[in-house]
Amino acid sequence: MIALVVAALIWVLLHVGIAGTRARAALAARLGEGGFRTTFSLASALAITLLVLAWRSAPTAVLWSVPRPLGWVLVAAMLAAFILFAGSLMARNPTSVGQGGALSAEPAGVLRITRHPMLWSFAIWAAVHVVGNGDSASLVFFGAFLVTAALGMPSLDAKVAARDPQGWAGFAARTSILPFGAVLAGRNRVAWRQVVLPGLVGLLAWAAMLHLHPVIFGVSPLPY
Structure with missing residues (x-):
């Protein structure tokens, strides 16, 4: 369950803590808009993969x-x-x-x-x-x-x-x-x-x- 909670936090922080904050503008300025979109898409794909895998293997009640x-x-x-x-x-x-x-x-x-x-x-x-x-x-x-x-x-x-x-x-x-x-x-x-x-x-x-x-x-x- 700990792995699932961590994966969930990564997903939420990635989309709420970066995508809609000043961090996005800072990263886009450094990577370029295209570079940021590509990097963010790859990070999102990795995050959701980790989340799904953690969910499938997590104990539940x-x-x-x-x-x-x-x-x-x-x-x-x-x-x-x-x-x-x-x-x-x-x-x-x-x-x-x-x-x-x-x-x-x-x-x-x-x-x-x-x-x-x-x-x-x-x-x-x-x-x-x-x-x-x-x-x-x-x-x-x-x-x-x-x-x-x-x-x-x-x-x-x-x-x-x-x-x-x-x-x-x-x-x-x-x-x-x-x-x-x-x-x-x-x-x-x-x-x-x-x-x-x-x-x-x-x-x-x-x-x-x-x-x-x-x-x-x-x-x-x-x-x-």
Whole structure:
């Protein structure tokens, strides 16, 4: 378990302690933007490999059991995660806003729901597996991804705001970190036609994973 905790800390520190801080700017200035991206990608690949290997070999203990009704809620939550992930691939990535006038454009698709659809998809995925598995090793493993996604949202906001403060202020006013936050506050509205395609793609991917999950991971996500 110690190896798993260390691997989880390495993953979190790499993405929260470097990617979204002044350390990134310092390293990028020394290595160049391309050099930093390459080095960071290699470090991330190594970190996630260590994390997965540590998780597979870690001893674990059951911490709680999940009631069947809650199990179905978790299955439904994963549908939302798949839709947000699909939508994030079809919308302008928040890390690229501020380039080419993207900040002045009206948010489209799932960006109207949240300006961090991909990070929310990872956060939901991680939270579902923390709750659904209910064991100590999963708490550490999936918890590392949950922490990274949750802390990554304000960190990403700060990075893009520093790039274009005026443009970001307008973009942030029309969007929200919390899903439907800007909509409920009256600062935006959901254009349902723009989320039909992400919804269909997410639904198909969700259904495929429900079918393939026992084959790939050896356990069914359905709470039979």
